[in-house]
Amino acid sequence: MDSAGLASLLSPDGWALLAALPPYDEARAMALSTRLRDEGLDPGLVAAALTQSRLRAKARAKLGEFADGMLFTPAGLEQATRLTVAAHHARRYRDAGCTHVADLTCGIGADAMAFAAVGLRVLATDVDEATAAVATVNLRHFPEAVVRHGDGLALDLRAEGVDGVYADPARRTSSGSRLFDPAAYAPPLDAVLALRETVPRLGLKLGPGIPHSALPDDARAQWVSVDGDVVELGLWFGSLAPEGPGRSALVLVGDQSYAVHGTRAQASVGPVAAYLYEPDGAVIRAGLVAEAAERVRGTLVDPTIAYVTSDELVDDPVVRAYRVLDVMPFGLKRLRTYLRERGVGRLTIKKRGTAVVPEQLRKQLDLRGDAEATVVLTRVAGHQEVLVVEPV
Structure with a gap:
């Protein structure tokens, strides 16, 4: 979504139109667009509103009913953390004693919303101006959350009073192709990992396909699945990982969570049983x-x-x-x-x-x-x- 489309949606007429749209139906979208334009509404505003309606419908799988009051960019929705997983992230920071978390790659603000919802102060940044504006809208109900447009790595974390850092580096190119080299992430993985020298309580969300050999020895690496779909790898450092370094799995089924830890050697092999x-x-x-x-x-x-x-x-x-x-x-x-x-x-x-x-x-x-x-x-x-x- 470009700045003009966002500005039109944030106008009183745009927000009212978005609120008045019926549930998104791909088969009826063209007819609805034509009718709204025939009624004299600006074609650009109609297109922006219908795009948001479509993205909201898609976002419900990740964010539930909260999606109905949010704005999205396509790339931001693609990378947004599922609400159930974001809640687990937030509890890690709260339980580790954090009070002020910097989300250096906030995107549309899904994780930042979860942080704020458990009572944490949040400083959220994004390098894309339109995305930062979308995050500002999505965090409007949380006065303890501040959104800035800019490079999160340029922050003076100590001066900001930050005691916990979170980052979800972009792992796709502008054309949508997946990036497999951590050095090509935005920001690069090594640059984010270096922040643990300044703020030891560092958490990262990465794609689940990274090989074990590429993981830092001091990280608690936790792969997460939601209803059978492996969605992310979390790397946790310092007191965000009370279990200490190692590997674990978090299996989320409905509203229940199941953790698997261990350092067992290879299991024994046996014949096929019942x-x-x-x-x-x-x-x-x-x-x-x-x-x-x-x-x-x-x-x-x-x-x-x-x-x-x-x-x-x-x-x-x-x-x-x-x-x-x-x-x-x-x-x-x-x-x-x-x-x-x-x-x-x-x-x-x-x-x-x-x-x-x-x-x-x-x-x-x-x-x-x-x-x-x-x-x-x-x-x-x-x-x-x-x-x-x-x-x-």
Whole structure:
């Protein structure tokens, strides 16, 4: 959103139009735009309002009903922290004794809102003028939050009285391409990490795909998933990490949270048992599959594969359980015969540790029938196997 579009929305007429729009419906957006322009409304204002209506509808998945009173930029919404995760960030700073947090890359202000909501003073900055203006609007209900347009790294943190720092470096180019080199982040990762020499209580939000070898030794690295979707890697330093350096996973399911910690060595390997467990993606990214195996009193099906098997059925939100119905060596003809004998016409294919492409396999199987089935293609003790399972 450019400055002109933002200014028009912040006018009394623009804010009133935005509030009066019906729930966004892509199929009716063009007709609504035409009607509003025919009624004499400025075309630029109409376009800006409908864009915000669309972004608000998209933002509800991350921010719930709060999205209905916020403004967004497309890039800001893409990188914004989910409300449930931002609340966990805020509690870390509060519980560490922070009173004044600097959010150096505030974007649209989602994390800054969470900080302010738990009673912290917030100094939020963003290098993009329009984004900083959007954050100012979104933080309007929090007098303890101040937004500035500028480079957060240029702040004199001691002079500002800041005792906690948070940053979420941009990890995409202006064209939307993902950046994989931390030195290309905006700001660069090393520049942000250097701030812990000035303010030890430093927290960073990063993409979950960073290799373990690239992480600082003094960080508590926590991978976070929300309802099965791995959304971020948090790096926490100083008293923001009371657990000390190491790796952990935070699994959020609905309004419940489950933490997995540990430093166990590789879990033992055993034969496929009555149940197959698939650890949550955050647990896998954190390298804590051995801890997941311990939780279900199981073993790995293969030393290189993140599937756990056990004769016990354990109800644990950090894993997904399947009942094992059959196990066979992988072979196209064998599998096709097996499924046809059982009239399987709808097949869920899961895979790990195999080069098989599920959609290609589905075509080759030529499925026929009304029954449903789930198969897992994976390695078991070094051999390609098919596990026929059903979700528990």
